[in-house]
Amino acid sequence: xxxxxxxxxxxxxxxxxxxxxxLEAAKLVFSAGGSEASLxxxxxxxxxGIGTLYRHFPMREALxxxxxxxxxxxxxxxxxxxxxxxxxxxxxxRWLHSGVAFVATKxxxxxxxxxxxxxxxxxxxxxxxRLTKAIGSLLxxxxxxxxxxxxxxxxxxxxxxxxxxxxxxxPGWQATALRLLDVFVDGLRVQPPGKAKARSSKMAKPxxxxxx
Amino acid sequence: xxxxxxxxxxxxxxxxxxxxxxLEAAKLVFSAGGSEASLxxxxxxxxxGIGTLYRHFPMREALxxxxxxxxxxxxxxxxxxxxxxxxxxxxxxRWLHSGVAFVATKxxxxxxxxxxxxxxxxxxxxxxxRLTKAIGSLLxxxxxxxxxxxxxxxxxxxxxxxxxxxxxxxPGWQATALRLLDVFVDGLRVQPPGKAKARSSKMAKPxxxxxx
DNA sequence: CGAAGATACGGAGGCACCCTCCGCTTAACA
DNA sequence: TGTTAAGCGGAGGGTGCCTCCGTATCTTCG
Numbered sequence: 001x002x003x004x005x006x007x008x009x010x011x012x013x014x015x016x017x018x019x020x021x022x023l024e025a026a027k028l029v030f031s032a033g034g035s036e037a038s039l040x041x042x043x044x045x046x047x048x049g050i051g052t053l054y055r056h057f058p059m060r061e062a063l064x065x066x067x068x069x070x071x072x073x074x075x076x077x078x079x080x081x082x083x084x085x086x087x088x089x090x091x092x093x094r095w096l097h098s099g100v101a102f103v104a105t106k107x108x109x110x111x112x113x114x115x116x117x118x119x120x121x122x123x124x125x126x127x128x129x130r131l132t133k134a135i136g137s138l139l140x141x142x143x144x145x146x147x148x149x150x151x152x153x154x155x156x157x158x159x160x161x162x163x164x165x166x167x168x169x170x171p172g173w174q175a176t177a178l179r180l181l182d183v184f185v186d187g188l189r190v191q192p193p194g195k196a197k198a199r200s201s202k203m204a205k206p207x208x209x210x211x212x
Numbered sequence: 213x214x215x216x217x218x219x220x221x222x223x224x225x226x227x228x229x230x231x232x233x234x235l236e237a238a239k240l241v242f243s244a245g246g247s248e249a250s251l252x253x254x255x256x257x258x259x260x261g262i263g264t265l266y267r268h269f270p271m272r273e274a275l276x277x278x279x280x281x282x283x284x285x286x287x288x289x290x291x292x293x294x295x296x297x298x299x300x301x302x303x304x305x306r307w308l309h310s311g312v313a314f315v316a317t318k319x320x321x322x323x324x325x326x327x328x329x330x331x332x333x334x335x336x337x338x339x340x341x342r343l344t345k346a347i348g349s350l351l352x353x354x355x356x357x358x359x360x361x362x363x364x365x366x367x368x369x370x371x372x373x374x375x376x377x378x379x380x381x382x383p384g385w386q387a388t389a390l391r392l393l394d395v396f397v398d399g400l401r402v403q404p405p406g407k408a409k410a411r412s413s414k415m416a417k418p419x420x421x422x423x424x
Numbered sequence: 425c426g427a428a429g430a431t432a433c434g435g436a437g438g439c440a441c442c443c444t445c446c447g448c449t450t451a452a453c454a
Numbered sequence: 455t456g457t458t459a460a461g462c463g464g465a466g467g468g469t470g471c472c473t474c475c476g477t478a479t480c481t482t483c484g
Contacts, residue, residue: 012451015461038441049463054443152395159385160392163375180372183364187399224480227432250470261434266472 019056021046027067039063072127075099079134088142089189095138096161096181100174103165131158148188160184231268233258239279251275284339287311291346300354301401307350308373308393312386315377343370360400372396 025046029037039060043053057063078098085091136154143150164180237258241249251272255265269275290310297303348366355362376392 009452009459012460014451018462039443040441043463050443051445051463052461055461058443060442152391156388156392159388160376160395163377163392164372165375176368176371179364180368180375183368183372183399184396185399187395187397191403221430221481224431226479230433251472252470255434262472263434263474264432267432270472272471 015056018046018048018052022048022053022056022063023066023070026063030064030067069126072130076130076134079131079138083137083141088138088145089147089185092135092138092142093182093185095135096185097178099161100165100177100181128155128158135161142188147190149190152188157188227268230258230260230264234260234265234268234275235278235282238275242276242279281338284342288342288346291343291350295349295353300350300357301359301397304347304350304354305394305397307347308397309390311373312377312389312393340367340370347373354400359402361402364400369400 022042026042029042029045033041039053040050042063043050046053053063057066079095082091082095082098085094132154135158139148139152139154139157142148161181164177164184234254238254241254241257245253251265252262254275255262258265265275269278291307294303294307294310297306344366347370351360351364351366351369354360373393376389376396
């Protein structure tokens with residue numbers, strides 16, 4: 001685990017720089033154009049040859065991975081901060097809500113990502129672990145405080161979160177996702193028999209417009 | 213709206229037959245290989261020329277649409293049947309659970325579908341309406357019976373359902389989805405202050421294994 | 425039934441993108 | 455500064471997407 005025991009050259013400066021450029025370009029291109037965007041477009045935007053792109057990211061999937069990895073990191077860090085929140089359930093809900101806002105800026109990324117994750121790659125392992133740990137800590141706190149049922153594990157919650165965020169097709173999807181998450185959190189809450197429906201007052205607005 | 217007022221020829225028999233063949237082939241191919249599968253493979257499997265495929269379904273998306281439309285129909289019909297169930301909430305839950313099983317057989321289809329729906333096509337309008345109506349009737353019954361909170365509309369519930377079904381990557385995803393849906397339904401339930409946590413006995417199994 | 429006309433079929437071909445491969449360039453190390 | 459390995463770029467072979475049009479087949483009408 002030393003730094004220079006097995007004669008490893010220092011990585012070339014231009015290689016590092018190019019890798020960074022490609023990542024940045026990919027983030028922009030995928031954000032805008034979705035997973036459809038051609039890798040050649042990414043290379044062009046990054047100002048590197050297509051060959052360079054492929055050396056750094058041998059498969060299309062690898063590029064998604066790298067781009068997405070950063071985003072996941074950010075979500076994880078957010079959870080860390082929220083652990084300072086007083087009310088544990090509120091902290092959890094805040095995280096979920098923030099997650100929605102975060103996802104909202106990703107647009108096309110999500111579709112690409114979904115496909116990438118589907119393939120059962122290592123990306124899945126990484127992000128799942130990172131986020132599970134994050135959400136798990138929030139969850140544990142709430143359970144320990146006796147405010148939340150203990151039969152749902154972090155993985156489940158994470159899945160539910162992603163699921164609800166996934167459906168973003170119409171303009172108002174964010175509000176919907178937030179509402180759905182609130183309901184879910186209500187379902188998780190341990191209701192003291194006495195004030196069973198008290199917390200519902202937190203959901204200020206009723207559903208938008210009861211169709212049909 | 214008559215049948216033969218504006219001189220419409222009867223559609224050619226071979227055209228109808230070929231369309232059917234392509235649909236069947238597409239269903240199989242997409243089910244197996246996911247959205248990656250080439251349309252030329254579909255054409256070959258259907259035993260028609262690539263040109264024929266493209267005339268019937270001008271865009272890749274159109275093919276997904278047509279295939280998916282049937283599946284949606286089936287889900288809708290299932291809801292009709294479940295309206296005869298006694299317990300309205302149980303009926304709703306049964307529908308959701310059946311939905312999971314249904315989705316489970318689709319495998320790769322879901323990814324393709326997600327992309328198609330994303331594009332805000334007419335498919336979305338159709339399936340959303342069909343399923344919303346189906347789920348809405350189940351929901352209304354439960355609300356009318358005073359067993360369910362009234363501030364969640366059918367659209368929301370549908371989104372939640374799809375969201376939870378979407379995350380299918382690992383072997384055990386079905387069990388997870390079912391559990392998540394149960395939690396969600398619990399969240400929807402109006403809890404009589406007296407027996408607040410009584411219904412939780414319905415969730416026989418605890419979460420599989422509380423990781424970390 | 426047979427001719428006429430509409431309609432559909434098939435697959436060649438143009439295009440875009442994927443990915444590989446290799447001669448040239450450039451940074452790291454001595 | 456010279457040596458050497460790592461990295462760069464983009465030409466090029468391959469595949470799949472989609473269009474276009476000459477040919478085949480079905481419907482209709484006399």
